[in-house]
Amino acid sequence: MTPATDTINRLLYTRGKHLTFRANDGIGRHDWLRLTPAYSVKLVRDIVADLPDGSVVTDPFSGTGTTPLAAAELGITGQSIDVNPFLVWLGNTKLRRYTEDELMAATETASGIVTRGREQASVSDLWQPDLFKIERWWAPGPLETLKVLRQEIDQTTGVTRDLLDIVLCRTLIKTSNAAFNHPSMSFKKDSKVVTEFDELDFSAAFDVFETEFASIIESARLDLAGDGTVYLGDSRGVVDGLAKADAIVTSPPYVNRMSYIRELRPYMYWLRFLEAAPDAGDLDWKAIGGTWGTASSKTKYWEPTIETPVDSEILPVSAAIAADGGKNGPMLAKYVHKYHHDMWEHFKSIPELVKPGGSVSYIIGNSTFYGHEVPAHDWYAKMLEAVGVEDVNVEIIRKRNSNKKLYEFNVSGHFSGGDHVPGRRLTADQTPEATLF
Numbered sequence: 533m534t535p536a537t538d539t540i541n542r543l544l545y546t547r548g549k550h551l552t553f554r555a556n557d558g559i560g561r562h563d564w565l566r567l568t569p570a571y572s573v574k575l576v577r578d579i580v581a582d583l584p585d586g587s588v589v590t591d592p593f594s595g596t597g598t599t600p601l602a603a604a605e606l607g608i609t610g611q612s613i614d615v616n617p618f619l620v621w622l623g624n625t626k627l628r629r630y631t632e633d634e635l636m637a638a639t640e641t642a643s644g645i646v647t648r649g650r651e652q653a654s655v656s657d658l659w660q661p662d663l664f665k666i667e668r669w670w671a672p673g674p675l676e677t678l679k680v681l682r683q684e685i686d687q688t689t690g691v692t693r694d695l696l697d698i699v700l701c702r703t704l705i706k707t708s709n710a711a712f713n714h715p716s717m718s719f720k721k722d723s724k725v726v727t728e729f730d731e732l733d734f735s736a737a738f739d740v741f742e743t744e745f746a747s748i749i750e751s752a753r754l755d756l757a758g759d760g761t762v763y764l765g766d767s768r769g770v771v772d773g774l775a776k777a778d779a780i781v782t783s784p785p786y787v788n789r790m791s792y793i794r795e796l797r798p799y800m801y802w803l804r805f806l807e808a809a810p811d812a813g814d815l816d817w818k819a820i821g822g823t824w825g826t827a828s829s830k831t832k833y834w835e836p837t838i839e840t841p842v843d844s845e846i847l848p849v850s851a852a853i854a855a856d857g858g859k860n861g862p863m864l865a866k867y868v869h870k871y872h873h874d875m876w877e878h879f880k881s882i883p884e885l886v887k888p889g890g891s892v893s894y895i896i897g898n899s900t901f902y903g904h905e906v907p908a909h910d911w912y913a914k915m916l917e918a919v920g921v922e923d924v925n926v927e928i929i930r931k932r933n934s935n936k937k938l939y940e941f942n943v944s945g946h947f948s949g950g951d952h953v954p955g956r957r958l959t960a961d962q963t964p965e966a967t968l969f
Contacts (some may be wrong), residue, residue: 560605560751561626565701567596567795571783571895575929576602579781579893579942583608590777590885592767592878593784593820595792597623600760610760612782613771615818618796618805623762625694630752638692642699642745645684646738649677658683661801662808669798673733674707681741682802695748701799702744707737708798767820768877776887783895784820784878787871787908789864791816791824820874823867831870832863840876841918842911849904856902864901872911879915888949892921897932897940909941921945 562573576599580589583606591599591612596619600610604627614620658679660666670678681703685696765771767784785792793800793816800806806815813825823831840846846869854865882892894916899906913924924945932938 560754561601562596562598564626564698564748564751565596565622565799566705567792571595571598573598573602575895576781577606580606580608580779583778587778588775589779589781590774591782592780592882592885593782594619594623594762595783597626597760597762599781600762601626601756604756604758604760607757609758609775611774611777612760612762613765613767613774614762615764615766616792616796616815617764618800618803619792620762620764621694621803621805622698623760625698627756627760627762628691628694629755629759630691630695632753634691635695635749635752638695639745639749641688641692642696642742645681645696646742649680649684650735650738652680661804661806663797663801664809669708669710670704671709671733674737677707677734677737677741678704678802695752696745697803699741699745699748700802702748703737703741704798704802706740706744710798766818768874768881770881770884774885776890777885778887778890780882780886780890780892780894782893784875785822786897786899787821787868787906788897788899789821789823789867791822791827792819793822794824820878821871828863831866834866834870836869836873838873838876840872840915842872842876842914845911846872849906852904853901856904861902868901868906872908872915875912876915879919882921883919883947886947888947891944891946892916893942893944895929895940895942898938900936900938905937909939909943912943916943916945920947922948 580587580603583589585607587603587608589599589603589608589610591610594600594612594614597612600612600623603610610627612623614623659682660675660679663669666675669675678700681700685693685700688696761773763771763773793812797806797812800812806812809825813827816822816824817827817830850865850869853868854861857864886892894912896908896912898908909926913926917924922945924943927942927944929940929942932940
């Protein structure tokens with residue numbers, strides 16, 4: 533790496549932090565629940581800001597609902613798809629319009645829950661999720677509080693329950709031993725298991741619940757100028773109910789084995805979207821790029837059912853990964869192939885999702901396995917061209933890591949019928965200097 537390239541990479545890495553999930557901190561409903569792989573609301577707003585009134589924006593990979601919520605905030609219609617029912621619930625809860633009566637009812641209910649909860653002592657016989665080694669996640673005091681909160685919230689229904697479940701999710705993360713100082717959730721190094729019930733911790737966790745509730749209610753009061761909906765469905769096909777879009781704006785899972793299910797486990801267990809470890813693996817297998825739990829073993833035996841337009845490039849890279857990756861190499865080679873096989877299934881569906889002249893924007897990162905680059909951005913561009921997207925443009929958005937050749941790209945283009953300025957194509961071997969200047 534040349535000194536000039538190193539300088540530009542550091543600039544991209546520093547300047548690009550506002551284009552990550554960190555940009556969503558404290559931004560109204562975007563900050564309701566954190567998911568580290570989420571992308572920046574600022575990035576979405578920049579892409580959709582110039583769309584005219586009445587436009588529809590679709591995100592085929594909803595995640596935490598960043599795209600439809602950003603569209604609704606700007607006064608247009610956002611719609612998205614996700615295979616994970618928890619994310620469908622989360623997105624629709626963030627997109628709902630709340631009346632003052634509904635917010636007052638939720639406030640009164642929350643106050644009663646806290647008052648009754650503080651009066652309880654040891655409540656170890658209450659339900660808790662079957663989360664593996666749950667004692668690593670919470671000390672006994674906060675765990676007891678969460679069990680009380682779960683029991684109390686179970687007595688509520690409708691809008692109140694949805695809002696309180698959001699607050700429960702925020703509380704369980706704020707009181708946990710989980711750390712978020714790098715892309716994947718882990719445990720704090722200084723965490724320790726408390727062996728005796730600590731009443732102060734029990735009370736302090738209720739304080740967290742009250743604080744988080746106040747934050748949620750405040751942002752729920754801010755009305756949305758537009759509207760949005762998240763649909764349960766598989767992006768590898770056309771989902772019933774979707775309107776034809778003026779733009780697709782999305783950030784699919786990256787080809788880096790980061791599992792959304794793994795990151796969402798605490799929320800999904802406490803809200804009963806997951807009951808046991810096999811459920812997590814089964815759901816991850818349905819998602820594009822999932823390899824958590826049993827999905828890893830299934831990947832080993834996967835075989836393609838169709839050809840993609842980039843098979844001639846995928847297969848040599850996969851073969852190199854298999855050869856150099858030791859015992860995990862063959863599985864990871866299958867993973868890379870399956871990921872792009874599934875994305876091709878998705879790309880084949882998008883002509884049915886977009887109006888003539890409509891645009892597409894895919895935020896995606898490249899990856900490396902055992903020194904071999906997987907240039908997902910370049911393969912995305914070629915697959916988009918194969919389904920009729922014109923003037924495909926690959927733009928580096930930011931440097932993802934200051935030490936490795938990992939970038940985040942916006943792969944964009946449009947379907948015929950609109951007035952668009954042709955973009956430029958950047959291939960995987962071009963340097964950062966060429967992309968910036």
